[in-house]
Amino acid sequence: MKKNKIAARRKISIYSKKFAQNAYLAFLFRFIGISGxxxxxxxxxxxxxxxQPAPDPIAVETVEFKDDCLRACLRSQIRGRLCLSAEHRPKDNACVLSEKYGEKRSISVTIKKNSYFENICARxxxxxxxxxxxTGFRGGEGVLELVQCKGEKTKxxxxxxxxxxxRDFHVIYIPGVELSSCHKIDPSKDNPGxxxxTIDSDSRGMAIQPWIDVDFNIFDxxxxxxxxxxxxSNSSNIVDCGYLQINMNASEWDRAKNGFALNCIYFGQIITISSFLSIFF
Incomplete structure (x- = not known):
């Protein structure tokens, strides 16, 4: 059943390698609202x-397998150190992590066995x-990010x-519970919010949800x-807790909240602004 569930998901994921290799197709799926x-x-x-990675990496870790290199990049992101790219060097059992995007190799120095990846979840x-x-006393740790342009769905x-x-794990918003009491409640009995x-952990205990649209107003x-x-989801035990906080400076937050974030101004808004300015000029 689990295998069929995963196979079904692969048909619509905009983050799969197949879609990632076709920028136009990935854009089209985002535009029509199909989320990963x-x-x-x-x-x-x-x-x-x-x-290849940019000079001055943030870390070089010892790993044997490619997936462990990618996990190292994601763990860096969890701990607040942005990892935009990673290169797995199997010959050296090494993983190079960088907070920058890489650069194209010279044809003469192409190394076939090394694999360079960019972290689209960090974009x-x-x-x-x-x-x-x-965080939690059971040992897990993670990060949840919510981003929204005013009037649009949250990512x-x-x-x-x-x-x-x-295992399956539910990510639950529980506004009526203080952080200090979070681990004490029983979601199967108390109002869980x-x-x-829902996210799924892999064989190494890591769970990922790439950027996806959710119905949640962060500006409330x-x-x-x-x-x-x-x-x-199996035991109903709470394994980790945290609280939502603004992750940008106050002036940027105010602009975003009022619909004036520069990176949220779209073509229709530009036309409206241009029409307004034409009254005076």
């Missing part, structure tokens, strides 16, 4: 042949931004690690500092 769902950690990455999204750092990103392997998404002032919980 969790598959695995590879959904956060696009392999870039003949590219900046337009609008106001909320973030919840998720959500979730990255978790240290979870029990091969509102489920935002009542959501600030409210609690987010990660709940094991």
């Amino acid at each position: 769902d969790y598959l695995d950690i590879n959904e956060c990455f696009v392999e870039m042949p003949n590219f 900046s999204q337009e609008g106001g931004r909320l973030e919840a750092k998720l 959500l990103l979730a990255i978790m690690t240290g979870l029990q392997e091969n 509102r489920k935002l998404i 002032s009542s959501v600030i500092n409210k609690t987010i919980a990660i709940v094991d």
Whole structure:
């Protein structure tokens, strides 16, 4: 059943390698509103042949397998160190992490065995931004990001690690529970609040939800500092908690909240602004 569920998801994911290799198709799917769902950690990455990391990496980790290199990049993102790209060097059992995008290799120095990836889950999204750092006494940690342009749907990103392997976990917004009491409630009995998404952990305990549209208004002032919980769908145990906080400076947040974030101004708005200015000029 699990296998069929994953296979069905692969048909619509805009983050799969097949779609990532066709920029126009990926744009078209986003435009008509088809959103991705969790598959695995590879959904956060696009392999870039003949590219190499920029100089001055943030870290070089010892890993054997490519997926462990990608996990290292995502863990860096969880801990607040942006990882935009990673290169797996199997010959050296090394993983090079960078906070910059890479550069094209010279043809004469192309190294076939190295694999360079860019982290699409780390690419900046337009609008106001909320973030919840998720921690728990059971050892898991993660980050939840919510980004919204005024009048549009919110985009959500979730990255978790240290979870029990091969399990489903609900990401739940519980505004009526203080963060200090989060681990004490029983979601199966108490009012658990509102489920935002469900994420699936892999065989190494990492769970990913690439950017996806959700129905949640981040500009409602009542959501600030409210609690987010990660709940094991099988046991109903709360494994991690955090609270939503603004993840940008105050002036940028005010502009986004009032619909004046520069990166949220679209063609129709530009026409409206131009028409307004034409009255005076």
